[in-house]
Amino acid sequence: xxxxxxxxxxxxxxxxxxxxxxxxxxxxxxxxxxxxxxxxxxxxxxxxxxxxxxxxxxxxxxxxxxxxxxxxxxxxxxxxxxxxxxxxxxxxxxxxxxxxxxxxxxxxxxxxxxxxxxxxxxxxxxxxxxxxxxxxxxxxxxxxxxxxxxxxxxxxxxxxxxxxxxxxxxxxxxxxxxxxxxxxxxxxxxxxxxxxxxxxxxxxxxxxxxxxxxxxxxxxxxxxxxxxxxxxxxxxxxxxxxxxxxxxxxxxxxxxxxxxxxxxxxxxxxxxxxxxxxxxxxxxxxxxxxxxxxxxxxxxxxxxxxxxxxxxxxxxxxxxxxxxxxxxxxxxxxxxxxxx
Amino acid sequence: xxxxxxxxxxxxxxxxxxxxxxxxxxxxxxxxxxxxxxxxxxxxxxxxxxxxxxxxxxxxxxxxxxxxxxxxxxxxxxxxxxxxxxxxxxxxxxxxxxxxxxxxxxxxxxxxxxxxxxxxxxxxxxxxxxxxxxxxxxxxxxxxxxxxxxxxxxxxxxxxxxxxxxxxxxxxxxxxxxxxxxxxxxxxxxxxxxxxxxxxxxxxxxxxxxxxxxxxxxxxxxxxxxxxxxxxxxxxxxxxxxxxxxxxxxxxxxxxxxxxxxxxxxxxxxxxxxxxxxxxxxxxxxxxxxxxxxxxxxxxxxxxxxxxxxxxxxxxxxxxxxxxxxxxxxxxxxxxxxxx
DNA sequence: ATGAAAGCGCTAACAA
DNA sequence: TTGTTAGCGCTTTCAT
Numbered sequence: 001x002x003x004x005x006x007x008x009x010x011x012x013x014x015x016x017x018x019x020x021x022x023x024x025x026x027x028x029x030x031x032x033x034x035x036x037x038x039x040x041x042x043x044x045x046x047x048x049x050x051x052x053x054x055x056x057x058x059x060x061x062x063x064x065x066x067x068x069x070x071x072x073x074x075x076x077x078x079x080x081x082x083x084x085x086x087x088x089x090x091x092x093x094x095x096x097x098x099x100x101x102x103x104x105x106x107x108x109x110x111x112x113x114x115x116x117x118x119x120x121x122x123x124x125x126x127x128x129x130x131x132x133x134x135x136x137x138x139x140x141x142x143x144x145x146x147x148x149x150x151x152x153x154x155x156x157x158x159x160x161x162x163x164x165x166x167x168x169x170x171x172x173x174x175x176x177x178x179x180x181x182x183x184x185x186x187x188x189x190x191x192x193x194x195x196x197x198x199x200x201x202x203x204x205x206x207x208x209x210x211x212x213x214x215x216x217x218x219x220x221x222x223x224x225x226x227x228x229x230x231x232x233x234x235x236x237x238x239x240x241x242x243x244x245x246x247x248x249x250x251x252x253x254x255x256x257x258x259x260x261x262x263x264x265x266x267x268x269x270x271x272x273x274x275x276x277x278x279x280x281x282x283x284x285x286x287x288x289x290x291x292x293x294x295x296x297x298x299x300x301x302x303x304x305x306x307x308x309x310x311x312x313x314x315x316x317x318x319x320x321x322x323x324x325x326x327x328x329x330x331x332x333x334x335x336x337x338x339x340x
Numbered sequence: 341x342x343x344x345x346x347x348x349x350x351x352x353x354x355x356x357x358x359x360x361x362x363x364x365x366x367x368x369x370x371x372x373x374x375x376x377x378x379x380x381x382x383x384x385x386x387x388x389x390x391x392x393x394x395x396x397x398x399x400x401x402x403x404x405x406x407x408x409x410x411x412x413x414x415x416x417x418x419x420x421x422x423x424x425x426x427x428x429x430x431x432x433x434x435x436x437x438x439x440x441x442x443x444x445x446x447x448x449x450x451x452x453x454x455x456x457x458x459x460x461x462x463x464x465x466x467x468x469x470x471x472x473x474x475x476x477x478x479x480x481x482x483x484x485x486x487x488x489x490x491x492x493x494x495x496x497x498x499x500x501x502x503x504x505x506x507x508x509x510x511x512x513x514x515x516x517x518x519x520x521x522x523x524x525x526x527x528x529x530x531x532x533x534x535x536x537x538x539x540x541x542x543x544x545x546x547x548x549x550x551x552x553x554x555x556x557x558x559x560x561x562x563x564x565x566x567x568x569x570x571x572x573x574x575x576x577x578x579x580x581x582x583x584x585x586x587x588x589x590x591x592x593x594x595x596x597x598x599x600x601x602x603x604x605x606x607x608x609x610x611x612x613x614x615x616x617x618x619x620x621x622x623x624x625x626x627x628x629x630x631x632x633x634x635x636x637x638x639x640x641x642x643x644x645x646x647x648x649x650x651x652x653x654x655x656x657x658x659x660x661x662x663x664x665x666x667x668x669x670x671x672x673x674x675x676x677x678x679x680x
Numbered sequence: 681a682t683g684a685a686a687g688c689g690c691t692a693a694c695a696a
Numbered sequence: 697t698t699g700t701t702a703g704c705g706c707t708t709t710c711a712t
Binding site: 071 | 436631
Binding site: 026030037038066 | 681682683684687688689690
């Protein structure tokens with residue numbers, strides 16, 4: 001017997017390629033990673049040998065040896081709704097082009113779960129990290145600081161970002177769309193606010209709604225929290241019930257497009273005219289907002305742009321560049337349709 | 341000088357914990373990974389030491405040494421639409437509970453891109469792989485066979501799966517929903533078939549549509565391919581134009597719910613009564629199908645169940661268990677609403 | 681342009 | 697129950 005104490009994985013390694021190409025392992029490594037450091041003849045022999053034996057590099061070993069991985073972590077809230085779809089698609093598109101892989105986790109809007117995912121991603125030695133939102137546990141902040149990994153927070157602005165932020169002014173956008181209600185003549189407003197786990201964007205948006213009301217002296221008839229804010233029909237039914245329990249409501253602001261569309265649909269089913277009897281505005285402009293006549297007046301988020309910019313910013317930082325402006329503020333748009 | 345040739349990463353390692361806990365590194369490893377193999381006192385000292393120094397294990401090194409990673413790869417088509425949202429969410433939920441991480445890639449419906457992603461995932465030494473669809477390049481099949489990694493294909497059935505499949509009968513479902521059109525009295529049918537990259541499920545569904553027509557002797561007035569099948573308004577407009585270019589069409593089958601909803605919306609905008617003038621059916625039952633009155637008659641896919649079952653099956657296989665039935669066939673449901 | 685030696689941080693194998 | 701030693705597959709450092 002050979003006396004070896006441990007057996008390999010049985011897979012083809014760099015050494016196998018080296019043997020076939022009749023060069024040393026390090027030359028194979030160089031030929032594959034930085035072809036320019038190797039003569040054309042050697043390069044070709046190595047490539048031929050690698051193809052012949054079906055070599056698949058082991059990035060675990062590579063990352064361990066070089067202390068540099070090409071994997072980035074993305075902590076989303078959930079993956080089963082389309083809110084973050086454009087963002088994550090844009091993010092992965094840019095990263096993929098730059099040769100990075102994506103480790104994805106879903107926090108379920110729970111800061112504790114986010115912390116656990118961050119810990120897990122750090123132990124995989126990710127080169128960078130993207131987090132949706134700016135609500136994080138103290139433990140998460142501590143780990144990130146200790147690890148010194150580039151981090152980009154998404155979808156909000158932050159006074160004191162962990163590292164970099166790419167987002168937009170949720171409060172200002174909410175204010176603007178509420179002002180639209182008021183301009184149309186609405187005088188008794190209701191706000192429907194989504195409530196999921198530790199998510200705080202809806203509170204920021206509610207603040208914008210209140211800004212608009214306070215500024216114009218218009219009455220807030222009431223505010224309602226919705227716990228299943230992604231279910232169109234259910235949330236709409238609850239909001240309509242609430243409106244009917246109040247007097248003379250003529251305008252509804254919703255912190256997302258699902259609740260807004262639900263309210264629209266339930267109103268129509270109940271014979272309430274939109275926007276004549278009640279005007280409705282939402283936030284978010286996925287296709288759902290445009291399919292139900294007369295179309296939802298809402299805020300178009302820079303969702304794709306957030307993902308794109310976040311990825312580019314992260315890549316820059318991972319490449320070692322520093323920034324004067326680690327905070328990118330993107331624009332939202334007011335989309336006027338029939339509901340307000 | 342110490343004479344060491346290479347410097348560490350500067351991060352805290354197992355050895356640091358061992359030093360603080362005054363035990364050997366392997367004991368730290370055991371205390372953290374299989375606490376039952378270590379005395380209670382030792383376990384506590386190690387845990388205390390690890391917490392004190394803020395130890396974050398390096399899973400790259402662990403996976404390399406043990407030749408066993410806790411990472412699974414998922415190749416989706418795209419992440420910016422909700423079709424696969426429930427599937428991927430269910431998949432990640434189950435895997436997360438089992439302590440696995442998810443590496444995600446988007447093929448953009450291109451088999452070549454899928455192959456590249458598979459190669460990348462294999463070089464990260466994933467413990468298992470999930471692929472949407474059963475359309476793969478020969479190269480991808482070869483790599484997977486060589487790697488011997490557990491693979492689960494999703495959303496379709498396969499005569500000869502790579503390893504395991506979890507899906508449903510797309511053809512039978514399409515046939516059933518088309519039969520609904522025919523039962524309602526439709527006699528001149530149109531099929532709208534989505535066309536994106538190398539995706540083949542829509543062809544399978546078209547076959548089901550043709551089955552229903554052939555079986556009943558009902559006429560197929562025409563078939564149209566739609567290249568932007570996810571855009572509700574645009575695809576709907578194209579389909580309506582096509583219908584109008586034909587004579588006496590009274591029933592439309594669409595291979596997804598976006599085209600179907602688009603057709604519904606455009607018909608209504610054009611004053612065509614649905615279902616009285618034209619009946620419409622689709623496939624897929626995300627919220628969009630239920631919001632536009634009178635509601636879309638469609639197929640409810642077992643999307644969540646696919647992800648859930650796929651994850652469980654993959655976990656079993658990764659744990660080394662074999663199966664008699666590597667093919668799981670899940671049920672779809674016909675959802676009757678107002679459009680047919 | 682190419683190679684030899686050492687070691688990244690961890691765990692398997694063997695030993696006590 | 698705990699420790700010693702070797703080595704996973706690769707890349708760094710230094711040398712030629």
